[in-house]
Amino acid sequence: MTDWIDIAELNDVPRRGARVVKTAHGCVAVFRTAEDEVFALDNACPHKKGPLSEGIVHGKAVTCPLHNWAISLETGSVMGVDEGQVSTYPARVQDGRILLDGTFLRARAVA
Amino acid sequence: MKKLVIIGAGMASGRALERLIDADPEAYDVTLFNAEPRGNYNRIMLSPVLSGEKSYAEIVTHDDDWYAQNNVTCRFGEPVTGIDRDRKVVIGTKGEVPYDKLLIATGSAPFIIPVPGHDKPGVIAYRDLDDTNAMINAADAPGKSAVVIGGGLLGLEAAAGLALRGMSVTVIHLMGHLLERQLDPAAGYLLQKDLEKRGIKVHCQGATKAILGEDRAEAVLLEDGTVYDADLVVMAVGIRPETRAATDAGLDVGRGISVDAQMVTSDPDILAVGECVEFDGQLFGLVAPLYDQAKVVAATLLDQPAAFTPKELSTKLKVTGCDLFSAGDFADGEGREDIVFRDPSRGVYKRLVIEDDQLKGAVFYGDTSDSNWFFGLIRDGEDISDMRETLIFGPAYQGGSPVDPLSAVAALPRDAEICGCNGVCKGQIEDAIAGGATDLGAVRAITKASGSCGTCTGLVEQVLSVTLGDDFKMPAAQSICGCTDMTHEDVRRMIKSQELKSMPAVWQECGWKTSCGCHICRPALNYYLLADWPLDYKDDPQSRFINERKHANIQKDGTFSVVPRMWGGMTNPAELRAIADAAEKYNVPTVHVTGGQRIDLLGVKGEDLPAIWADLNKAGLVSGHAYSKGLRTVKTCVGTDHCRFGTQDSTGLGIKLEKKLWGSWTPHKVKLAVSGCPRNCAEATCKDIGVVCVDSGYQIGVGGAAGMDVKETERLADAATEEDAIELATAFMQLYRENGKYLDRPYKWIAKVGLDWVKERVVDDLESRKALVERFELSQSIYRTDPWAEHVKERAESYQPLANLTLEAAE
Ligand code: SRM
Ligand SMILES: Cc1cc2nc3c(=O)[nH]c(=O)nc-3n(C[C@H](O)[C@H](O)[C@H](O)COP(=O)(O)OP(=O)(O)OC[C@H]3O[C@@H](n4cnc5c(N)ncnc54)[C@H](O)[C@@H]3O)c2cc1C
Ligand code: SF4
Ligand code: FES
Numbered sequence: 001m002t003d004w005i006d007i008a009e010l011n012d013v014p015r016r017g018a019r020v021v022k023t024a025h026g027c028v029a030v031f032r033t034a035e036d037e038v039f040a041l042d043n044a045c046p047h048k049k050g051p052l053s054e055g056i057v058h059g060k061a062v063t064c065p066l067h068n069w070a071i072s073l074e075t076g077s078v079m080g081v082d083e084g085q086v087s088t089y090p091a092r093v094q095d096g097r098i099l100l101d102g103t104f105l106r107a108r109a110v111a
Numbered sequence: 112m113k114k115l116v117i118i119g120a121g122m123a124s125g126r127a128l129e130r131l132i133d134a135d136p137e138a139y140d141v142t143l144f145n146a147e148p149r150g151n152y153n154r155i156m157l158s159p160v161l162s163g164e165k166s167y168a169e170i171v172t173h174d175d176d177w178y179a180q181n182n183v184t185c186r187f188g189e190p191v192t193g194i195d196r197d198r199k200v201v202i203g204t205k206g207e208v209p210y211d212k213l214l215i216a217t218g219s220a221p222f223i224i225p226v227p228g229h230d231k232p233g234v235i236a237y238r239d240l241d242d243t244n245a246m247i248n249a250a251d252a253p254g255k256s257a258v259v260i261g262g263g264l265l266g267l268e269a270a271a272g273l274a275l276r277g278m279s280v281t282v283i284h285l286m287g288h289l290l291e292r293q294l295d296p297a298a299g300y301l302l303q304k305d306l307e308k309r310g311i312k313v314h315c316q317g318a319t320k321a322i323l324g325e326d327r328a329e330a331v332l333l334e335d336g337t338v339y340d341a342d343l344v345v346m347a348v349g350i351r352p353e354t355r356a357a358t359d360a361g362l363d364v365g366r367g368i369s370v371d372a373q374m375v376t377s378d379p380d381i382l383a384v385g386e387c388v389e390f391d392g393q394l395f396g397l398v399a400p401l402y403d404q405a406k407v408v409a410a411t412l413l414d415q416p417a418a419f420t421p422k423e424l425s426t427k428l429k430v431t432g433c434d435l436f437s438a439g440d441f442a443d444g445e446g447r448e449d450i451v452f453r454d455p456s457r458g459v460y461k462r463l464v465i466e467d468d469q470l471k472g473a474v475f476y477g478d479t480s481d482s483n484w485f486f487g488l489i490r491d492g493e494d495i496s497d498m499r500e501t502l503i504f505g506p507a508y509q510g511g512s513p514v515d516p517l518s519a520v521a522a523l524p525r526d527a528e529i530c531g532c533n534g535v536c537k538g539q540i541e542d543a544i545a546g547g548a549t550d551l552g553a554v555r556a557i558t559k560a561s562g563s564c565g566t567c568t569g570l571v572e573q574v575l576s577v578t579l580g581d582d583f584k585m586p587a588a589q590s591i592c593g594c595t596d597m598t599h600e601d602v603r604r605m606i607k608s609q610e611l612k613s614m615p616a617v618w619q620e621c622g623w624k625t626s627c628g629c630h631i632c633r634p635a636l637n638y639y640l641l642a643d644w645p646l647d648y649k650d651d652p653q654s655r656f657i658n659e660r661k662h663a664n665i666q667k668d669g670t671f672s673v674v675p676r677m678w679g680g681m682t683n684p685a686e687l688r689a690i691a692d693a694a695e696k697y698n699v700p701t702v703h704v705t706g707g708q709r710i711d712l713l714g715v716k717g718e719d720l721p722a723i724w725a726d727l728n729k730a731g732l733v734s735g736h737a738y739s740k741g742l743r744t745v746k747t748c749v750g751t752d753h754c755r756f757g758t759q760d761s762t763g764l765g766i767k768l769e770k771k772l773w774g775s776w777t778p779h780k781v782k783l784a785v786s787g788c789p790r791n792c793a794e795a796t797c798k799d800i801g802v803v804c805v806d807s808g809y810q811i812g813v814g815g816a817a818g819m820d821v822k823e824t825e826r827l828a829d830a831a832t833e834e835d836a837i838e839l840a841t842a843f844m845q846l847y848r849e850n851g852k853y854l855d856r857p858y859k860w861i862a863k864v865g866l867d868w869v870k871e872r873v874v875d876d877l878e879s880r881k882a883l884v885e886r887f888e889l890s891q892s893i894y895r896t897d898p899w900a901e902h903v904k905e906r907a908e909s910y911q912p913l914a915n916l917t918l919e920a921a922e
Contacts, residue, residue: 012909019912054717058633060447095366
């Protein structure tokens with residue numbers, strides 16, 4: 001069962017930008033693309049845990065601020081020659097609000 | 112006969128009536144209420160009425176005869192004020208009417224932003240014939256101006272119509288580009304350009320603060336302080352379903368009146384159709400789905416089975432000469448292939464988004480001739496794998512030309528300046544080629560193009576290639592990134608000579624191959640645009656590396672370092688105390704004295720940045736820009752103040768230079784130093800700009816470095832006075848800002864253009880030096896501010912987490 005938690009207004013996250021949501025087990029980065037889609041990923045790069053929320057967002061990808069790995073916002077996988085995977089979480093926009101799936105966020109805390 | 116009452120004689124109920132009467136004229140005795148004092152007309156065509164291309168008579172759908180022939184009792188000009196469901200009557204202002212079935216078709220009400228002054232005379236919406244007539248009347252006298260708030264479909268149609276009627280029109284739009292829901296930034300740019308050609312001024316990212324005026328609207332004030340004169344203000348910021356009657360009657364209403372697929376509301380005897388309904392969470396604002404609904408409503412009223420299903424929609428703008436089309440989902444991303452075609456010469460932009468061998472979305476500007484065909488592909492989910500390669504050329508392809516990497520240069524007019532140093536236009540180069548110059552050397556010899564700083568070499572070669580075709584071999588040049596075939600230098604010349612003032616403008620006119628750039632080109636373009644058009648271009652933080660976006664250096668663990676400016680390396684007990692207090696208060700783990708004569712607080716949490724800055728600001732400390740491609744430090748020695756060898760006030764000059772240059776953005780970082788004598792304790796001879804004081808004045812060196820390369824400065828000039836020294840340094844800085852390639856330190860740039868070229872402009876030609884200083888000052892009028900103070904005041908909130916779920920998860 002999905003349990004959508006209302007996180008914030010969509011406009012609180014800049015286009016082609018990100019903000020973090022604090023959870024008991026670390027931060028989740030919430031991204032907003034130029035086309036107003038939102039994605040939620042662990043805020044830690046598979047390379048050396050760079051904070052992905054601080055990267056440059058282009059298309060549906062983010063470039064890590066520390067060493068420029070590019071990560072797909074849709075799948076969480078590292079693009080190009082490097083390899084790695086970031087956890088992703090269900091996220092959606094409804095009536096201009098960002099919703100995250102609470103069940104998933106808690107499952108993450110247990111894992 | 113059963114009684115049917117309809118509230119609202121608009122486009123949706125009109126179509127439903129036609130369907131009903133066609134199928135069974137004897138089924139109902141119909142009474143039709145309408146708040147407007149007229150029956151159903153083609154509301155869509157109000158824009159041609161406004162522009163004068165049509166008259167009202169031409170857009171009437173149902174006239175008096177039609178209603179009479181079909182026995183519809185009309186109660187026009189009579190709004191319905193209530194519905195009594197127990198007694199099954201509708202209450203109009205002139206009396207009640209009983210119903211067996213009721214159809215609500217009240218459409219939408221325009222949204223009015225409740226800013227001060229919104230209720231003044233002269234402020235109108237754009238919804239019906241009365242609004243249209245009010246606009247036509249306002250445009251009657253010459254010399255009037257109008258402001259349209261809202262750059263969506265309606266707003267732009269209003270703006271174009273008013274402009275055609277001779278008003279001077281400004282469109283205020285909240286978002287970054289026009290029609291942001293229908294178009295991507297690239298197409299939005301072309302649209303804006305076309306509107307501007309018609310004399311319509313467009314102000315994006317403008318938030319309305321108030322409507323000013325004594326007894327009526329006279330002007331519009333924006334949050335950023337801009338004021339536009341306005342005899343007429345048209346608000347076209349959106350619509351919301353007109354649900355008042357339904358809400359008062361106790362029907363289920365969400366954002367619109369809730370209906371099921373048969374268009375029945377929560378009361379089985381009441382149906383609803385049109386813009387006033389909400390179905391499956393969706394609202395509807397275009398007629399295509401309303402007509403589908405009308406068909407279903409008619410069937411339901413006749414007890415026939417039918418169900419409404421929303422379909423894919425497409426958009427067009429009804430402004431003659433602005434051809435645009437968009438449909439489907441055109442967001443890009445992984446698993447999705449973006450096919451972009453740009454023809455800068457015709458102002459054409461086409462973008463297709465493909466996923467799983469299907470066309471998912473399309474945006475066209477400038478050439479929409481094949482849009483119906485593409486729309487069909489999207490709607491039907493057709494497999495396009497066979498035609499993928501040529502899809503973008505449309506159904507008639509089979510022979511369409513591939514995207515030409517040189518089309519941007521081919522599109523330049525003859526008077527476009529190619530070589531800035533020698534003022535050579537494209538036409539002169541073409542003439543030289545026609546006269547027999549077939550290689551770069553020959554063109555250079557005849558026209559001087561690319562003969563000075565050489566940064567336009569790529570463009571000259573491209574002109575050769577475009578003119579000579581296969582007879583010219585283009586040397587391979589390194590493009591900025593995969594998004595373009597052009598080099599940094601080429602793009603920058605285009606930005607200057609074609610006056611490109613926004614990223615979408617660059618993407619279109621330089622034929623970018625992606626729809627909106629990547630992390631490599633965007634920071635470079637952001638720099639070029641803000642350096643070349645300081646007053647017009649608005650800095651885009653999202654195109655900056657994190658350090659420059661958050662005005663602090665990111666550390667390997669995601670924390671940040673904070674380095675306040677110490678002008679010329681000078682400090683005092685009060686500043687040191689403030690730094691010590693801040694270090695304690697924010698648990699700063701490391702305090703380090705940098706190689707740049709100041710103090711670095713390392714390991715500050717991102718969310719503490721605004722607070723620590725506010726504390727430092729209070730002590731008079733501002734950002735040291737230790738993170739920027741901009742002015743870093745100005746190191747000094749103690750000079751004549753204390754040192755027995757000092758020849759001039761090196762500390763004082765260093766501080767003056769730092770106060771003059773700080774805050775400016777540059778292609779790469781810029782460091783300065785001023786030493787009081789040739790013993791050079793401030794290490795001025797390995798800085799980007801280094802001043803060594805001597806008895807006779809100041810020796811100014813440039814192009815030094817002590818990083819990955821170690822380079823000694825070269826002498827730019829000797830100056831007799833402090834003023835001269837400052838002017839020379841400033842002019843040099845500006846020349847570097849205007850010509851350096853992004854991420855080239857000055858020494859690399861000087862190696863390309865030659866020190867003599869620099870001297871000519873900064874030292875020898877006094878006019879040029881003065882002009883450089885003036886342009887630098889103009890830019891500084893925007894950028895010489897403390898970003899920390901600004902962020903503390905305006906964006907502190909954005910440094911905090913979006914939400915904190917730690918408590919929730921702990922429960
Ligand atoms: C803090 C400091 C070291 C220190 O503790 O002393 C420092 C720290 C960094 N330097 Fe530096 N440099 C510092 C003085 C220098 C100096 C010495 C100087 O300025 O007199 C140099 C050599 C002089 C020069 O620039 O030519 C220097 C040459 C570099 C370079 C190589 C630049 C080059 O063109 O070769 C880089 C890399 C770059 O900028 O791309 C660099 C990059 C960096 C970065 C920003 C690396 C990064 O991108 O994250 C370091 C940030 C650390 C942090 O988290 O704050 N740093 N760096 C010094 C800050 C000076 C200041 O007050 O602003
Ligand atoms: C200038 C303009 C241009 C447009 N261009 C396009 C376009 O190009 N393409 C497109 O698809 N769509 C376009 N539209 C939108 C389109 O016109 C609407 O989607 C359509 O008219 C909605 O039909 P409707 O019957 O739901 O509402 P309407 O046509 O608005 O009719 C509702 C009627 O109900 C009346 N009413 C409301 N409340 C009451 C009450 N309590 N009692 C009695 N009567 C009441 C109103 O006065 C109104 O006459 C445009 C709209 C405008 C204003
Ligand atoms: S020399 Fe500069 S860039 Fe290298 S580790 Fe030290 S601070 Fe970092
Ligand atoms: S930590 Fe992300 S690229 Fe190194």
